[in-house]
Every structure is written in structure tokens, then in C-alpha cells.
Amino acid sequence: MSVLSEGFSWLTAGAHWHGEDGFPHRIVQHLGYTSLTVAVAAAIAVPLGLWIGHTGRLRGLAIAVTGALRALPTLGLLTLMVLWRGIGLTSPTIALVVLAIPPLLAGAYAGLEAVDRGTIDAARAIGMTEWQVLGKVEIPLALPLILGGVRSAVLQVVATATIAAYIGLGGLGRYLIDGLAVRDYPQMLAGSLAVVVLALVLDGLFALLQRSLSTPR
Amino acid sequence: MIEYRSVAKTFAGGTEAVRDFSLMLASHSTTVFVGSSGCGKTTLLRMLNRMVEPTRGQVLIDDVDVATRNPVALRRSIGYVMQHAGLLPHRTVVDNVATPLRLGGVGRRDARARAMAALEKVGLDPVLCGRYPGQLSGGQQQRVGVARGLVGDPNVLLMDEPFGAVDPIVRAELQHELLRLQRELGKTIVFVTHDIEEAFLLGDQVVILRKGAEIAQVGTPAEILAAPADDFVRSFVGLDRGRRTLRIEEVDGQKVVVDADGRAAGVLA
């Protein structure tokens, strides 16, 4: 238990809250990678998932691809990307985006599939165009599941961005990797605790968002 | 006036839902398609608003082939009521009823006002208008569904087994509400059901269908009961069982109407 308290003291030490190696900077970096990744992945996966869910086509392919991408080991993809495309922001981002796509894609098409077919039929029957059915009925009703997909993706990226420190990225993972290099366990622990807190806070925010958006029953 | 001209429908899987159907439906009256499940009655109904396209033949409303009309515009001009109401669960009751108007470009305030009027017409408690469909009972939801079908003041109202999912007492209430509305408004109603009692109660013209939407008999309820076309019809309307063959018995000076099995059915007025 004393090791844990060492970690806490490292975490709360004033010196570690300033400058480039300080927590604020690293947290901002981490959030930066996360938002960039989720934004790009969402731009790809959500429209695709909505299309698959609305038309019902390519569903089998989508499930297979989602499953395959989930099986891809994070570290493997990260190291491979960097060796192929060199150090910098692009390679890790590509890897992170690829890993963030499955939950977003699944959330989108599962969300649309969960909408009652009768409601959609009625919406068409009273004279909505296909776009109106998608925008006024399917997406609003699918929003909880779509957001669930975003939530999973965000947590996923927070975790993988932590590991990405291994290939040279900044963010909270740096404390783990740097600490590992010099066997500075309190530093590793402090970094891990910070990541956990970040993850829980983000998850909590999403939970609130999802709750505020669901229809009263 | 509605006309079916030799329409047929075969679905993708090979199911021949409608073999060859032709019929004229008079305006301002209620026509009921009645038959067992799978006889094609719902398919016939959904051809009217192009939710189903016939494989052959034409469907005409007021001498215009519906295939020549834009489907979305067509559906906005026809009222449609289905089983389980098909209400949008994430909109309030009044917004649900206003939707057909909003789709047609009517302003929000105007649409809401007309929606409230429609809801009043179907007898819904105004207090419920601000609630969500999930907070209403099945019977109340169906009333909202009917209001939505009527709000645009369409000439044609399509009703697909609208009262099938509610309990018998609520169903009877809703049926009588519909009769009252029809007396008031005089719409052209096309109604689908599998319940012959409901058909006889609501229909000015009753169309009894066999599999493949084959017409077994068309006529007013009285015509059908007086002269059933064949054994299928006779059996379908219940003439082969004792319930419909009635005679009069004198009980304590009163003329009591009794069925073939001797069970009392009513009193002669």
C-alpha cells in the first residue's frame, strides 16, 4: 500500500504540475489526440454506419470488419504504422483512428436497427421523404446507441493513446513509458491514476449526456 | 372515387399476395376489406398510398393513376391509420398529430391549433396532448392515430386493422367513435380487418376476400347475410353456425329473438 501512496504523492507533487512534463500539458495533449482521433473516425464510421443501418445492406460485411478490427492488437498496429510512415503525428493517428472505427460503426448501425420498424413505416406512410425519415425519426431514436458508440470509442482511444506513448507520442502515457525506462514506479503509478481519473470523468460526462437525451417514457 | 383495375402483386420471395383484383369503391362511404390473415387485404390497402407497388394493373383515385403521382405528395394527401398507431415516440401527442401538416408546409402555430382541434374531434382528453405516446394507454394512442389521419382533412382515409390491438371494450368505443365521425365528416374510408363483426358494423360496402385477394362476395352487410354467394362466405359470416339464424319466441308476452341453439339474442322492438 505504501507504493500506492508514493504514487499519490508523485501525482500531487507541485513540481509535476508545471511545464512541458507537467500534468496539465500532458492532459491537454491526451485530450487533443482523443478528440482528433474520434472526430476523424466518426467522420468515416458514422455516416457509413447510418447508411448500413438505414438501407440494411452490407450488414454482414460490416459485422465481419468490425470484429476483425477489434481483434487487431493495438501495440502491433502502432509500431507497424510508425515503422512504415515514420515518427510524427500522422502514423499513430492513423492507427488510433482504425482502432476507434469499430465501436462508432457498430453504434451507428445497431442504433438504427433498434428503431421500431412500425414507426419507420408509419413515418413513410404519412408522407416523409427518405431523408426526413432518417433525420426526423431514425437518428433521433437511434441517438442513445449512437452516443454509446461514441462513448466506447472515446474510452478506447484514451486507452490506446496511453499506449501510444511507447512509440513517442505525448500525453499521459508518457509517465508510464518514461517511468518504465528508469523503473520509477511512483511515476508510472501517478500516470496510471491520472489516466483512470480522466477515463472516469469522460465516461461520467457521456452518461449524463445520454440520460439527458433519452425520451421520457 | 377509388378504382382497382386488374391489380396483381407478387412479392420478392415469390408470394402471390394479390392474384387479379378489380373493384370500384364509392366516395364518401366506408368500404371494408375483410378476410383471414394473409389473404392480401393489407396489400390492397397499401397500394392506395403506394407503400406497395402493384406488379400489374392500375390503382386510380378520382380517375388519376396513383403511379403517376409523386409518392410522398400522395401520402401527404391521404390519411393513414395503422395498428399500434405508429406514433413517433420522441414527439408529444400534439406534435405527432401536427406532423402531416408540418410536412405539408403549414406553420407551427397553425399546425398545432389544427392538431388540437383534430384531437378534440376524436374525443381525447386535452390534458394528454402535451404528453408522449408512451405515457398513453393503447386506446388513447389509437385515437391519436386517427386524429393524425384526419388532421390534413384528406378525402381518403386508410385504416389497417386500427382497433385490433386494444381490448374489446375499448374497441367497441373506438368503432362507435368512427361511426360518429363518419356521419359528421363523410370521408372515403377504406378499412381492413379480419373481424367480420367489425366489418358489418362499420362497412357500407363489405368485400369478403379469399387467399390471393380473390373476391368471395361484395355487398352491403344485409345483402351478404340475405344471399351469401357460397359455402365459404356462409361459413365466414357465421351463417352455418346457429348464431345468425334467428327466430322469435314468445316469453311472458314479449317477443324474444332466439338463435338456432335456443340462446336468447335480443328483444323485438
Place this chain on the structure above:
Amino acid sequence: MTWFLDNLSEIRGLAWRHLWLSVIPVVLGFMIAVPIGYVARHLRRGGGLLLSLASIVYTVPSVALLVILPGLLGTSFLDPGNVVIALTVYAVAIMVRSAADAFGSVPAAVVDAASASGYSRWQQVLQVELPLAGPVLLAGVRVVSVSTVSIVTIAPLVGVANLGSLFTNGFQRYFTTEIVIGIVCVIVLAMLLDLLWVTIGRLAMPWLRASR
């Protein structure tokens, strides 16, 4: 390709370790999560709490868990046991929700009929609810298995060797082939394990095939 054949024995060794590091958490996780999931399903008030707890644990990034756990347990940092325990905790967190859903999918009418026919509570659980929850439980196991195999690849960061070492070694030596081979091996291992679970599922639930 030649590299692969030259180092076959080493790769096989890593794969074997990877297998054990993956299978044990999945099996242990299953055995622990199923009873908890059952209780969560049937407990009125505590049930939701248990599930929330599980989802909180699931939110914790795995790599952080791998670092924090030794501190919590007081075990040595480089001990593979840490990885197994951390992954088991993770597997339980995922499977509890899946198990709760599985038991929820058993039609209440069937359980009711069993009870009315004279099954004792235990018999009900073991002979009716568990088998009927089987398909969903199996689906949960398969998901956990894939994710566990993937997470194990991170363990080299805390010094526990497995197929993931091919990534760290390959990266340090700028050797792309090693990484690619590593990815392929991990995916193959995941698929083989998946096949194992599906086969066990088929053997344990013969009635599902008969009904087709």
C-alpha cells in the same frame, strides 16, 4: 518468411505463453462473472449497483490497470501473475454485464413452468436458466476472449513476455517483418481460441443445432 521459420521455436514459446495468459483470465472470469451476473439480474436494488461497478472497472484503461494492480496487491512488478489477475478482473467486468443480459434473456414463462413442475431453486438455476442463458453467455465469452488476447500484447510493457514482445522487439530493431508476423500470430491465436469456445458451446448445447 524465412525469419519466421528460423525463429519458429521462439515464436512458439511466446505463443504458448500468450495462450495461457489469455485462457486463464477468460475461464476464471467466466466462473466468477456468471454467479455475479445472475445475482445482479435477480437482486432488485443491488443489481444495478453491481452492474455500474462492473462498468466502472471496464472504463479503466487496461494498461493503467496493469500498472496499478501490483501496487494494490503488493506483488512484484514484473510478475506475470499481475497480468493474469488484471485481465481476470477485466474479463469479469465485461462478462458480468453480459451474464446479467444472458439470464435476462431466459423467458420468464419457462422458469415459471419449471418451478411449477417441482424443480427446486438450485435445479432451476442449473438445469433450466443456465442452459437457456448459454447462447448469450457464449457470445460474451467470445467477445472477452478476443479482447483479452489483444490486451495481453501490452504486457511486454510491464515486462511480461508473450507474442506482444514481437512488437516491442520489432520496433526497437526497426524490423517490420517481425511486427507483421506478430500481428498475424495474434489474430490466428484469437481465431483458434474463438473456435475452441464455439466448439465447447456446441458440445454443451446440442439442442441448438437440432432445432434448425
